[in-house]
């Protein structure tokens with residue numbers, strides 16, 4: 001019997017049509033397709049910490065799994081807001097590392113930091129509400145904002161990829177009802193880290209803005225402080241407890257405590273502990289907002305995965321502080337070595353147009369590839385050439401801008417959360433492509449230009 005042709009045309013929502021595939025995951029897919037085809041790949045694309053889950057977490061989780069009660073606990077729904085032992089560990093982490101007090105009702109456990117961000121925008125954005133973010137910034141912020149009806153507004157950053165109080169003031173004068181400002185320090189994709197003083201300067205602008213908004217009875221400006229890379233900070237001047245392995249970068253509340261009612265902190269175990277696959281994040285902020293985010297999560301996904309929450313509770317447990325601190329210290333040292341290696345390999349190469357200005361945190365290097373990108377027609381084409389012709393997976397800088405044509409310099413984002421050997425091999429291949437795109441003479445002209 002002939003099969004009937006069935007029209008499966010599906011009427012998609014405008015929201016989903018406007019949503020792009022995550023550019024970072026798209027590069028990961030391209031790299032894995034190459035691998036499947038038996039071709040070599042060097043992945044500088046993902047935000048995946050180089051080291052796996054720390055040993056103390058693996059060992060204690062394994063021991064827990066031999067316990068019948070643990071299995072019983074894993075077999076049932078968890079509370080929507082998170083397992084009590086994990087929430088307790090998160091609350092103690094805030095007190096110990098950040099010096100911030102959060103009660104049980106001010107904390108929500110989520111399926112990754114991404115869900116915390118999506119919950120917050122789902123809970124607060126009406127159509128056309130504006131969300132301010134620096135440019136370049138992480139790929140997901142603008143898309144999640146748009147999905148929930150909001151409008152992302154990019155702010156130009158200075159040479160260190162940071163916004164200044166003046167930029168913020170100017171932006172607020174043009175966007176008087178903006179609902180959120182997203183701050184992500186250390187940053188993905190730039191690795192820039194704000195100092196306590198810089199954050200205090202921004203806080204001052206926000207406090208003045210909100211004082212005026214209260215008078216005008218306008219909605220307040222909230223800050224989303226995405227602290228997911230807080231443990232990856234490599235300049236003692238930028239940490240809250242110099243010399244302490246548990247030292248972290250400052251966030252806006254640590255810099256100015258008056259910001260607490262206006263700030264939602266987003267964090268998770270993914271980057272700090274090499275636990276991206278567990279999918280556990282958390283948010284801390286005003287009780288009313290956390291409750292609304294919980295209500296949304298209760299309808300959409302319920303509580304996060306039980307086994308992953310148990311693993312995260314082990315990672316963050318106060319009694320594991322010593323093992324955790326050792327992990328942080330080792331991790332920090334490894335990233336400093338890798339960042340310095342990238343700096344040397346990129347900047348000390350003879351006759352190159354590429355350059356790298358090392359930043360103080362995270363594990364990303366924004367490689368300035370302006371001359372190359374201009375020659376081939378943009379960073380997306382350059383990134384495609386890197387993967388297709390050299391097998392090096394990098395993310396196009398254009399993907400981190402809302403309007404990419406507005407940037408002066410052009411970048412490829414290189415994640416140095418990988419081995420030193422891979423960094424050496426991959427950067428050599430990038431330089432090989434550079435020589436093919438810009439032969440010797442042209443490279444000198446491009447350098448001067």
Ligand code: PLP
Nearest residue numbers: 047112113114138188268270281
């Ligand atoms: N925020 C930033 C800046 C990130 O880079 C990422 C992940 O890449 C996240 C949040 C989300 O992390 P998670 O894996 O916990 O969802």
